[in-house]
Amino acid sequence: MINPLGFVLTVGLFKCAQLCKNIPFLGKLPPIVIAGTLILVIMKVFNISFETYNESASYITLMLIPATVALGYPLFKHYKLLLHNKRIIYTGFAVASLVAVSTTYITAKLCHTNLGIIISMLPKSVTAPIAVEISKNMGGVPELTACIVVLTGVFGAMLGHKILSLIHVKSDVAIGLTIGAASHVIGTSRCAEKGREYQVVMASVSIVIVGIITSVLAPLLVHFVS
Amino acid sequence: MLVFYYASAFILKLLHIVFPPAILGLLLFAIALIYGVIKEEWVNTASEWYIKNLAMFLVPFWGGLLVYQDLLKKNWIAILLVIFVTTTLTIVCTGLFVEWGMKFLRLHHMRRKHD
Numbered sequence: 393m394i395n396p397l398g399f400v401l402t403v404g405l406f407k408c409a410q411l412c413k414n415i416p417f418l419g420k421l422p423p424i425v426i427a428g429t430l431i432l433v434i435m436k437v438f439n440i441s442f443e444t445y446n447e448s449a450s451y452i453t454l455m456l457i458p459a460t461v462a463l464g465y466p467l468f469k470h471y472k473l474l475l476h477n478k479r480i481i482y483t484g485f486a487v488a489s490l491v492a493v494s495t496t497y498i499t500a501k502l503c504h505t506n507l508g509i510i511i512s513m514l515p516k517s518v519t520a521p522i523a524v525e526i527s528k529n530m531g532g533v534p535e536l537t538a539c540i541v542v543l544t545g546v547f548g549a550m551l552g553h554k555i556l557s558l559i560h561v562k563s564d565v566a567i568g569l570t571i572g573a574a575s576h577v578i579g580t581s582r583c584a585e586k587g588r589e590y591q592v593v594m595a596s597v598s599i600v601i602v603g604i605i606t607s608v609l610a611p612l613l614v615h616f617v618s
Numbered sequence: 619m620l621v622f623y624y625a626s627a628f629i630l631k632l633l634h635i636v637f638p639p640a641i642l643g644l645l646l647f648a649i650a651l652i653y654g655v656i657k658e659e660w661v662n663t664a665s666e667w668y669i670k671n672l673a674m675f676l677v678p679f680w681g682g683l684l685v686y687q688d689l690l691k692k693n694w695i696a697i698l699l700v701i702f703v704t705t706t707l708t709i710v711c712t713g714l715f716v717e718w719g720m721k722f723l724r725l726h727h728m729r730r731k732h733d
Contacts, residue, residue: 398678406674424673428680435684442685449678456675457643458668464647465665471652480719488712495704503696509689513700517708520676522641535686538679544701548709555706556713566716574708577672600644607641 397440398449405430422578424542460521463603466596473597481569485598488573489605492517493613512536514610516544519576522603530611541576548575549582568594573602 409423409430435445493514500510512532515523520541527537552571561567568588571579572595580599583591650656683690690697 398681402677402681403674406677422673424676424680427674427677428683431677431681432684435681442682445681446678449681452675453678455668459672459675460641461643461647462661462665462668464644464651465661466669467644467648468651468658471648480716480723483719484712484716487715488708491711492704492708495707496700499700499703500696503699505693505696505700509693509697513697516701517705521672522644524676524679525641533686533689535679535682536689538676539683540697540701542676543698544705547701547705551706552709555709559710559714561713561717563717563720565720566713569716570709570713573712574705604641604645 395444395447398445398447399451400448401431401434401445402427402449402452422542422546422581425546428539428542456521456524460525463519463521463600467600470593470597473593481565484566484569485573485601485605488517488570488598489602489609492574492602493606493610497613497617508533509536511614513540514614515606516540517574517576518603518606519599522607526607526610529607530614542578545575545578548579552579553582553586564588564590565594567591569598571595572598 405427406423409426412421412423412426431445434440435442496513496516497510500513505513508531511530512527512534513536514530514532515526515537518526518541520538523537523541524534526532528534548571552575553567556567556570561570568583568591571583571591576599580592580595583595647656651658651661
């Protein structure tokens, strides 16, 4: 009989965090930040080891594989859009991925962080399940990746639209693509809040495509540099 | 439906060692949908459920941070700095590239029509 503590704690706290949507300050944070932090605090206070927690919580992590595959569904739903204005969009995806990966590598290197952390940070602009897969594959720390990805998303969601209007990027295609590429699902939800349907569609396609490109690009970069 | 996801993930695990299996599974899934191998009605509720609860599946990773707390304590300034700088750069570069690129193409198109 496995200890159900981790499972109950995770699902319960996550559902609670989802209910926080209408509370002024907490509602701005994505539920994963609230639930994740609470779990860390609880584990610290009651002195629960990660092994005890993960005994049953690891089953939740297992669901990440089918969830990643399920991302193919929005790709299918909007693939006609990809065929429409293709040239610029495709290069846009490639540019986004390239800039994200290379600047991450350079800044991380400048900060003198060690290789393990750099690798964990490389896929940070990509949606979390894909990023975790990439990080695992390259020998990074998936836990760290998950955390950094979410922080990137929160940052992009808070400032993405402001930065874009500051540099006079106005078309929905450009905004959606950029937000999706730089701050994945969390940023995209901000587009949805603004009620820009086209931005959301563009962003959700962008999330998946940039994820796929990065999964090829990031290992290549690491291979060449080291 | 569940069986399908696990099967595709599993087959890919057997076939591909270097590439993340779930991402190839994603691509195959989309291709299968586009070519009508799988009907949309079979999978839409499950897919939407997975995507809606995606964040929940990641919560245990945050719990896992407990194991790496020393690593975090040493590097948190660097990590935040990297996130801040690179996300801004990515947004600026991509945004400008696509915006200008679209303008350029439209101009190009119009000029060609004019000739």
